Amino acid sequence: MVAHLALLICLWLLPGAALAAEPRCLSCHAVHYAELGGCLDCHRGDPRSSRLEIAHFGLISGRYAHFRRPGSILVERGGKRIDETGCRRCHIIGGRGNRLATDLDQSVSESAPGELVEAIRRPVLFMPDFHWPDALLDEVVNALYAAACREMAEDELPRIVHFERGEEAGENFFVKHCGACHRVLTAAAGGLGETDNAPNLSGLLTPFFPVKYREDEPFNRDNLKKYLDNPRQTRPLTRMAPVPLKEEDYRQLLEVIAEDVSLIPAENASR
Ligand code: HEC
Ligand code: HEC
Ligand code: HEC
Ligand code: HEC
Structure with a gap:
């Protein structure tokens, strides 16, 4: 067996990026969870600004930021729910699943938590409506972030799956x-x-x-x-x-x- 150097990366971060507390964030906030990463690893935001609205652009608020914590019960419950309801029959999550709808690892890397929550709460026509209360949505969204942050062999690049749709056949x-x-x-x-x-x-x-x-x-x-x-x-x-x-x-x-x-x-x- 070839020993791969495994590396925990979130698809929205370049390998090796961040992992340090950001001085601008610290002008208003105290450090926490320093042993698990830097502010951006868990919260995103824009570290170049000390103006609140800009610094908080695309922020992952505390309720969705549990995905990097080892053994998080929220992530575990959300992951179970994703399996039971079969999100992967349509989506890629954590690098596994069917390519019938958007690759959610990609969505998670591009969207703020609120957008993900809205997409699940008010699903498009061909996505089932799960009618979940907020607490369940929190778990699932944390699990989606956790899945997009996974251990990857150093030589594996984040994967983008494109999927073309054909025309609808009337007499199908x-x-x-x-x-x-x-x-x-x-x-x-x-x-x-x-x-x-x-x-x-x-x-x-x-x-x-x-x-x-x-x-x-x-x-x-x-x-x-x-x-x-x-x-x-x-x-x-x-x-x-x-x-x-x-x-x-x-x-x-x-x-x-x-x-x-x-x-x-x-x-x-x-x-
Ligand atoms: C100018 C001061 C200021 C800067 C700079 C700043 N913040 Fe904040 N932050 C606040 C204040 C005030 C709150 C509480 C009110 C609010 O949520 O807007 C807050 C709230 C938060 C929350 C909690 C939000 C929630 O609802 O759970 C997080 C997470 C956070 N900040 C992360 C960051 C990160 C990461 C940075 C750097 C990229 C940053 N902040 C930069 C002032 C700041
Ligand atoms: C390992 C992930 C992780 C890292 C790294 C991290 N946070 Fe958090 N943050 C969380 C979680 C999870 C919460 C939700 C409340 C909790 O568990 O403490 C949170 C909550 C917050 C809040 C809301 C207030 C509170 O304490 O409840 C602020 C503000 C915040 N973080 C700012 C920061 C800043 C600034 C940094 C960088 C110095 C940072 N965080 C680093 C995961 C992280
Ligand atoms: C008149 C309505 C109706 C038609 C037409 C119909 N189904 Fe179903 N089908 C159902 C219902 C209702 C269930 C749920 C059964 C249950 O509750 O156990 C179901 C369940 C299933 C299941 C089991 C999956 C599950 O989650 O339980 C399969 C597989 C299935 N249908 C395939 C098909 C296929 C393929 C066709 C067309 C050839 C078809 N069905 C036509 C109503 C229909
Ligand atoms: C039957 C297929 C199907 C299932 C099952 C399904 N979805 Fe979807 N989902 C879709 C479709 C279709 C879209 C719209 C985007 C597209 O066309 O790919 C979508 C969109 C989304 C989006 C928004 C993505 C973006 O970038 O805008 C999220 C988030 C999402 N789904 C989460 C989930 C979760 C979580 C589950 C499981 C609880 C789930 N979906 C189950 C079909 C499905």
């Missing part, structure tokens, strides 16, 4: 057979489907989809067909009615939803 198979109840984001055809009556199926056949076919068995090309033929066989209480499909139709469905969109770094690429 998914729209016809599933779209009355489900929405989905696809690489080839963009967002499809009309209502949120049923779960958002983005990234259904990837490891990041939160719901499993059966216990620990994720949905895959084989068992999805079984589920559609008879959902009650695996979920006795499910509200989904059977949608039996001919082989040819099923192939069309897979063409829409089974693209390879996951970013799963090789074992020592991240962390």
Whole structure:
């Protein structure tokens, strides 16, 4: 094994930058957490100015600044929630996830916490509405920052994933057979489907989809067909009615939803 020199970097900081208390910040504030970094590592802001409005530009306030503290309970809870709700079925977080929507490591490096909170509180059409109270949002936003600050091998540069969306297909198979109840984001055809009556199926056949076919068995090309033929066989209480499909139709469905969109770094690429 090659020993990589690991380095904790946040995607918004250049390796080796900051890590020192900033004199201008200290003209108004006392030092704290000096052993964990400099003011900018946890709070951002503009260290060149001693005028409050400028010094605080893009500031990460105290409630969102726990992401660099080892063993933070907020970060741990937020991380769990991100897994349970399956944010990674659409987003890259901490270098892992599906590339169906924005790379959140990138968003976190460019946006202030308030903007992230607003995006989750008032989601766009194809993002589910989680209806979370403020305390949960605090945890999740702290966890998003923590994920964007990760140990990276020294030779790994921050990654930017670009993802092109195609045109929406009017006569799409998914729209016809599933779209009355489900929405989905696809690489080839963009967002499809009309209502949120049923779960958002983005990234259904990837490891990041939160719901499993059966216990620990994720949905895959084989068992999805079984589920559609008879959902009650695996979920006795499910509200989904059977949608039996001919082989040819099923192939069309897979063409829409089974693209390879996951970013799963090789074992020592991240962390
Ligand atoms: C001119 C004085 C001044 C300077 C310079 C200044 N601050 Fe502040 N800061 C304040 C005051 C006053 C408050 C409390 C009121 C407020 O939040 O605006 C505050 C609040 C804060 C808070 C808490 C905000 C919250 O809601 O949790 C943080 C974090 C902070 N400052 C970080 C910084 C950092 C980092 C710098 C340097 C880049 C800096 N400040 C520069 C005066 C200053
Ligand atoms: C390791 C991350 C970290 C570093 C480094 C850090 N802070 Fe904080 N800061 C926090 C956290 C977390 C809070 C929330 C309250 C707490 O835990 O103390 C906070 C809160 C604050 C507050 C709000 C008032 C308070 O104490 O609750 C101010 C002001 C502040 N920090 C300024 C600074 C300045 C100036 C520096 C640089 C000397 C700095 N911080 C360095 C994480 C950090
Ligand atoms: C079904 C797909 C989907 C899921 C699941 C999802 N999102 Fe999103 N999210 C989107 C889309 C679409 C956007 C709008 C930006 C875009 O088109 O990529 C977005 C935008 C965002 C933004 C704003 C990004 C920016 O730069 O403006 C944040 C923050 C965000 N999502 C957080 C989350 C979190 C946290 C979760 C999990 C709790 C989550 N999302 C789950 C689809 C999704
Ligand atoms: C008439 C509405 C309706 C239609 C049409 C429909 N579904 Fe569903 N589907 C649902 C509902 C409601 C659920 C949630 C079931 C539950 O609560 O257990 C669901 C659940 C699912 C699940 C399980 C995921 C989960 O989170 O539980 C999959 C997979 C699924 N549907 C795929 C499809 C596919 C693929 C199609 C099109 C071929 C489709 N559905 C058509 C209503 C529908």
